[in-house]
Amino acid sequence: MKKRPVVAILTVILVIGLLSAGISGCGKKGGGENQPGQGSQKAYSFATAGTGGTYYPMGGAIASIVKEQGIDISVETSGGSAENLRLIQSGQTDMAWANASEIYWAWNGQEFFKDQKIQDFRLVAFAWGAAYHWVSLQESGIKTMADFAGKRVSIGPQGSGSAIFGETFLKHMGLWDKVKVMYYPPEDMADGLKNRTIDVMGYFSRVPWAAITDVSALTPVNLIDAPSEGEQKGFGQKYPFYLIQEVKSGTYKGQEKDIKFYNNPVYLVVHKDVPEETVYKMLQAIYSDSGQAKLRQTHKAGEDMTLQNALLGMDKLAVPLHPGAEKFFKEKGMTIPPNISSSS
Template identity: 30%
Template sequence: SGSILGQRQVETKETLDKVTTSNKIIFATGGTGGIYYPLGGAIAKVINDADLGFEIEVKSTGGSVENARLVSSNKATLAIMQNDQAYYAMHGMVAFENRALKNIRAIASLYPETIQIITNKNSGITSVVDLKGKKIAVGAKGSGTVENTKQILEVYGISMNDIKPIYSSFSEATVLLKHNQIDAAFLTAGAPTSAVTELSESIPIKIIPIEIAKANELTARYPYYEQDVIKAGAYSGVLDDVPTVAVMAILVTNKEADNTMIYKITKTIFDNENRIKKLHEKGAYIKKESALSGISIKLHLGAAAYYNKIGIL
C-alpha cells in the first residue's frame, strides 16, 4: 500500500525511513496456552487494522526473560513481559545478573499478574507466617514467581531456608496440592488461573492473604508491586475478597525504536480499548487511567509523548 505510505511520509518524513525499509514488526509474546500470546494477537489486530504503514507479526516465545533478550537485541520490536523481570533486566539482577539489558523501554501497563498463595482449606494455614517449615511450591526454577515468593516471605521475616521449597510449574504445583504432597503453592498469573480453577473443583482451596500493611511494605521496597484483590467467587469456595499484590504485564520496546511509530502504536491501543476488551478478557484492564500503573523502567519517548499529550504524564 505505497499510496498510504506516501501520504504518511509527508507528515513524518525521515522518522518513517526505518519503518519503510521493513514493514514487518515482530511482537514477542509467550506460550500459546498462556495469556501473552492471545492478548498480543488482540493488540496486534487493532494496530494492523489501523493501517499505520507497518504490520505486526505475533511470535510465540518462552515469555518474559526470552522477550527481554529479543527486544534488547532488536530481534523483536514489541514484547509483553512482567514488570519485575523488566526491572531485573534493567538493573542486571536475577536472570540478568552480569548482563543488564539497559535499552528496554516501557510503552504501557497491560494487566495485573496476581500473586496467588494457594493451600488446602483444611491445611490449618491461615497466614504467610504459617508457611515456616512447610513444603511449598515456589514456581519453576529461574521464574519470576520464585523471586516473588522470596520477596513476600522476606517481609514476613521468613527466608527460603525456613521453608522446604519445591520448584515446579503451576500445573505441577496444583497436582502436588491435590495429592497433599505439598502444603501450599505460590503462583504469579492473571486471576482466575485455569490450573487453580481446576484444582478448586477437586479439593476445597483457600487463598492466603497478603495483609495490606505487608503489601504496603512490599510496594515501598520494590517498585514493581501493586496492591491487588482476588475477588470473592474467583474460584469455587473462595467466598470473600482476598487482599494480595500483583506484578504487572507490560508492553515494552527497544529505546531505539522510532518515536513516531511507538507514539502511533500507543495511541492506537488506547483509542481501541473497547475493541481489545472484546477480543480478549484481559483487554478489560487496558485503559488510559492505568497505563502507567507499575511501570518499573523508563518509558519510551514515543509513549511518553502520547501520555503528555493526553495529560497523564
Template identity: 25%
Template sequence: MGKWGRWGLGFVVLASIGIAIASITKLIYDQNRIYTIRLATGGPTGEYYAFGQAIAQVTETNEPKIRVEVMESAGSNQNMDDINTHTADFALVQNDTPVLNNVRAVAQLYPEMFHLIAANDANIRTLTDLKGKRIALMPEGSGSYNLFWPLTEHYGLTKYDFQFNSMSPTDAYDALQAGNVDAVFRIIGLGNSSISKLLANNRFQLVPIDQIGALQLTQPYLKSTVIPKGSYDGGSPIPSKDLPVVAVSSLLIANVNVNPDVVKAITRILYEHRNELVSINPRTANIQSPEASQNLGFPLHEGAHAYYTQDNPSFLVTYAEPIGLLLSISILLCSSLWQGRQWLISNQKDRADRYNLEILDLIEKIEQAQDFDELQNLRQQLLEILRKVVVDLDIDRISPESFQSFTFPWEVANTAIRHQEIILSGRSKPVPQPNSSNLV
C-alpha cells in the first residue's frame, strides 16, 4: 500500500471514531438537556396569564425536562409580534390576530366571548344605544380593543359617536362602579371571576350582541354563541336567560423554529393531562378537540402536526439517535477490518506507484531528447505503459483510484513530448540569410 493510501485509511478510521463520539455526546446531551421556553400571555390578572400558569405547572410535573417561563404582555398583537421575532417561543392569541410569517399553530383552546356590561340607568339595550355614551375599553393592542371597532362599525357607529378610554380591566371595572363610564367592553372566557363580582351588583347588566351572520361577512373568524342562563349567578339568575353574543377562539401558537419535540410535548400536555389542567384552571376544560386544532387556516407547527397525525411515532423516528450511533460503530468496525486487510498486503508494492515512477523517469528523458527519432521512441514507451496500466486495471491488479492517480503524470509526460517536439522543430528551421540589397 502506498503512503497516500495509508493516510486515506487512517482518515476514514479517525472520521468514523469522530462520528461515533459525536453521536454518543449528542445522545447524552439530549437526554439530559433542560429546555426553557417562554410563553407570552397577557396581563397578570387576565385569563391568558392564568391559563399560562396552569400549563407551566402541569408541564413541570409531567415533562421535567421542560421549564415554562410565563411572560406578561399587552395582548394578542404583541404576542404575535413576539412569536414572529422569536422573542417568545409560545404565545396565546385570539384567532382574529393577523398571522405573521414565522408563526405556526399549536392548538385551538377555548372560546372567548364578547362581554358588553352596561349600567342599568344608562339605558343601553343594544350596541346602537352606545351612541352618546362613555365606554371603557381594554388597553390598545389587546384583542378586545381591536375587535371593538369592526363590531361598532357594523352597527353604524364611529369613534366620534361616543366617548371612549382604554384602560386596564381593573381600572375599567372601577370606573363603571364609580359611574365614570356607562359601559365596559371586554372579550374574555365565560365565567371570569371579575365579571362575576361586577355583575353581582344589580346596577349592571350584560347586553346581547346578535346579527352574527351579517358580522361574519366581514369578520369570518367570529362565532355565534350564548352566555347560558345563570352563568354568573344561578340564584338570581345572571343572565336571566340565554344571552346571544359573539365569540372568538383563543389559540396557542409557536415560533416555527421551536424544537418539534418540545411543541409535541406541550401539545400532549393539553390533551392528555386535561384533568390536571382543569384542577388548576377550570377554563382549560373548554380546550377544543384535536380535530378542531388542525383546521385553523394557517400552518400547524411540525411538532403539533406530529402529535395530531401519529398515534405512535415510527420506529425510525423513535430510535433515530441509537440507530445513528449503531451505524457509526458499524462503520468504525468495518473500516478497522478493511484496514487490517490492507495492512496484510502492504508488503506488495503498489503497481500504480511503479508506473508513476517509470513515467517520471520518462519525462526526464523526454526533456533531454535531441531528435525526433528519440522522441518517437519515448512516445512508444509512454503508450506501452498506458497499455499495461489499462490491462492491470481490467484484471483488478490496480484499483480505479490508483488509475486516477496515474492519469495525471501520464498527461504531463504526453504534454512534455508535444512541447519537446515544438522545441526540436524550431531548431530544424533554416536561418534566414540577409538580403544583399540591405548591405551597406
C-alpha cells in the first residue's frame, strides 16, 4: 500500500515528460527548422491558386526543383495573388506567386489594399506573363464588352488577381453594376461555360489556357479583344503595369485572327524573414540546367522563367528584392535597379 503514491508520482512525471516532448515539437507553420537529431529538412509553405490554372503546377515544379537543395516546400491551393500576399503578411505562408498589380497596390496600400499596406514580402524573381482571357460561347452572341450587360460573368475566385482585374476593368468600362458577377475557380470555369451556368469566363493564365482548349473542342467560342475597347477609355493610361499581349491566330481552335489581351506579370515572392541562404539556394536550383528543364516540362510558362528575364519589370514596382536574390543575381553579373536593392 505504501508503494502506490510512488507509482502515482512516477506516472505523473512520465505524462508531463511526454506532453513536454509534444509541445517542444510544435512550431509555426512554414519556415521552421526541425530539432537536431530528427533528420528532417526545413519546411516552407508555398501559396499558389486553384489547381486549374498555372500557379499550382508551377508551384509544384519549384518544390520539386529545390528539394535537391535540401529545401522542403509544401504547395498549397489558395484564392490567388491578392490572398497570397495577405497570407504572407499574416505569417500563414512563406512564399507565393503574385501578380504585378497586386504587388504594387499591396505595397503602397492602394486600390483593393487601401489603408492596409502589406510590406512583409520581398521580390525574388520574374516568373511569367499571364494574359487575361475573356471568353464566351459563339452561340451567346457576346462579342464585345458592351454585350456583357445583363450576363453572368465569372472573373475568378474572390481575392485572386484575376478577380481584382476583372472588377477593376469592368468598373472602368462602366459595366460592374450591369453584370451578374460570379467567382468560379479556374478548374470549374470550363464546365460552367459548357453547362451554360455562366455566359462569360475571365481569368489570368499563360497562353494557351487549358479551359479554352477544353471548351472549344466541343463548342465554338468567342475570344473578346478587351484592349481594343479598354484603351479607348484610357485603361492602360490609368493602370500602366497591365501590359498588352498579342496572341497569334490559330493559338486556339477557331481563332482566325490575332487578338490582344491585357497581361499581368507574375513574380515569385517570399516573406522577408525567409533566410538569405534559402532564397540563394532556391535560385541556384531554379536556374540550373535541370531546374530550367523541369520548368519547361511542367508548363509553357516555364519558358519565361529564365535568368535573362529574372529582374524584368521590377523597377516599375519599386518593391525591395530579397537579400538572397540580390546576392545571387549580383554574382551572375546582373545590375540591380537602385529602387529595388535591399541594401538601399
